[in-house]
Amino acid sequence: MPDARAVAHSLSDTDHRVxxxxxxxxxxxxxxQGGTRGDLTIVGAGHTGLWAAVQAKRRDPSARVVLLESGLVGSGASVRNGGFAESSLGDHGDGRRRWPHEFEALERVGLENLCGLERDICDLGIDAEIEPTGILSVAYDADQVRRLKQAEHGFWYDADSIRSEIASPIFRAGRWRTDVCVLVNPGKLSTGLARAATELGVVIHEQSAVTGVDTQAGGAVRVRTASGHVDSQQVALCTNAFRPLLHRARYLRASANEYLMTTEPLTDEQLASVGWRNRQGLVDMDTHVHRARLTADNRILCAAMHLPQRRFGYSFAPEPFTSLASSFMATFPQLEGVRFSHRWAGAIDTLNQSFAFNGLAHSRSVAHADGFAGRGVAGSRLVAGIMLKHLYGQTTPTRRGSVAG
Ligand SMILES: Cc1cc2nc3c(=O)[nH]c(=O)nc-3n(C[C@H](O)[C@H](O)[C@H](O)COP(=O)(O)OP(=O)(O)OC[C@H]3O[C@@H](n4cnc5c(N)ncnc54)[C@H](O)[C@@H]3O)c2cc1C
Structure with a gap:
């Protein structure tokens, strides 16, 4: 265990900010302010709502798309995440056992979505600091080594080779898949998507918390805020781990918290002491999922998820940060003395099936998406497309019958 004073020193000057x-x-x-009409109203300006807005305008540039956000663009999970854009659509470590018939198709769709994400980010001119590094899973003990060895895909590292790839005394094996993950800067992705959406003609309103969704006589759906409303034929609810606007979705969820920290930028010598020349996203096989990556300016970002959390909120306990700093120092003892610059946390929307879920309500006029289980950076693009397909597929199949994703 790292020395408690060294851990305290590493956290002594850390800002609570993303x-x-x-x-x-x-x-x-x-x-x-006041009442307005639209063709599609989207609630929530995280990755999901923003992808839905962009995709809706790309399908039909004449559609009036209104996006309502209770806080600021990307104030939820979408600017708090680690920036691991993965092809996986949920926490499906055991997906092959749970969905034996669908698993191959889910893998394929997820990989296609990841390619589409990179393509769209490029086409929309977003500087999201994409790094196509893939993901390196590491094992700490004999059981994890055995499980990792059984995996079918990726480059295998034994104890010696994993430590020459990334110098950590606690790594005992690793497997690197290059095709299943790209790293992004999620803050730049969120603001870039908002910019792209408005350039396409989407109307965004911040500080506009939706308080209710009702069907009106004539079939339009009214989305109400404290100071106005929007009437439209279709609504997409993209509120993630926040209080669901549909009663049915309240029974589906169990939130967890993820805690993240970044170090100061490493010097060239510090980075050389770790190796990590291929800059992979790093994930362990522990029960508390740990992730780590390098940022564009060579900080190490590390993260840990804690389950379960009974209530959603943004006041987070200090202990997980201390335990994360301790894990970091056990992983990279050669970096003793490096301090953490930022710490923050966020709520993860997890369903009991640990897999993203779409549904329809209000006579199929309202679509909702839930339960990304910490895999929504890429998955949100796919799920946004599925929401639009559900909404538009039935009403105007000839004009709007095909959809991204
Ligand atoms: C700390 C953390 C780390 C993560 N790390 C990763 C990772 O590395 N890789 C990965 O793939 N996924 C990760 N995730 C998950 C990923 O960030 C999410 O799945 C993804 O951002 C979901 O996007 P979203 O738009 O659905 O939700 P959010 O970004 O949470 O957006 C929902 C929005 O809805 C708004 N809203 C809520 N209620 C209302 C209302 N009533 N009216 C108006 N607006 C409302 C909120 O203000 C918020 O802006 C992480 C999540 C967290 C919290």
Whole structure:
């Protein structure tokens, strides 16, 4: 175990703020005032709502798309995450056993979505600091080594070769899949998507918390805020781990918290002492999922998930940060003395099936998506496309019958 004083020193000057928001120039969007009409109303301006907005305008540039956000663009999980854009659509370590018939198709769709994500980010001119590094799973004990060895895909590392790839005394084996993950800067992705959406003609209102969704006489759906409403034929609810607007979705969820920290930028010598020349996203096989990666300016970002959390909120206990700093120092003892610059946390929307889930309500006029289980950076693009397909597929199949994803 690392020395407690060294751990305390590493946290002694850490800011409680999200690293990804540093240097981002926020664009302010006016709150909704009064009543208006739209073709599609989207609730929630995280990755899911923003992808839905962009995709809706790409399908039909004449559609009036209104996006309502209770806080600021990307104030939820979408700017708090680790930036691991994975092809996996949920926490499906045991997916092959749980969905034996669908598993191959889910893997294929997830990989296609990841390619589509990279393509869209490029086409939309978003500088999201993409690094196509793949993901390296590491094992700490004999059982994890055995399980990792059984995996079918990727480059295998034994104890010696994993330590020459990334110098950690606690790594005993590893497996690197290059095709299943790209790293992104999620703050730049969120603000870039908002910019792209508004350029396509989407109307965004921040500080506009939706308080209710009702079907009106004539079939339009009214989405209400404290200071106005939007009537539209279709609604997409993209509120993730926040309080669901549909009663049915309240029974589906169990939130967890993920805690993240970044170090100061490493010097060239510090980085050389770790290796990590291929800059992979790193994930362990422990029960408390740990992830780590390098940022564009060579900080190490490390993260740990804690289950379960009974209530959603943004006041987080200090202990997980201390335990994360301790794990970090056990993993990279050669970095003793390096301090953490930022720490933050966020709520993960997890369903009991640990897999993203789409549904329809209000006579199929309202679509909702839930339960990314910490895999929504890429998955949100796919799920947004599925929401639009559900909404539009039935109403105007000839004009809007095909959809991304
Ligand atoms: C700490 C953390 C680390 C993570 N790390 C990763 C990772 O590395 N890789 C990965 O793939 N996934 C990760 N995830 C998950 C990923 O971030 C999410 O799955 C993804 O961002 C979901 O996007 P979203 O748009 O659905 O939700 P959010 O980004 O949470 O957006 C929902 C939005 O809805 C708004 N809202 C809520 N209620 C209302 C209302 N009533 N009216 C109006 N607006 C409302 C909120 O303000 C919020 O902006 C992580 C999540 C967290 C919290």
């Amino acid at each position: 690293f990804w928001l540093d240097g981002i120039e926020a664009v302010a969007y006016e709150p909704l």
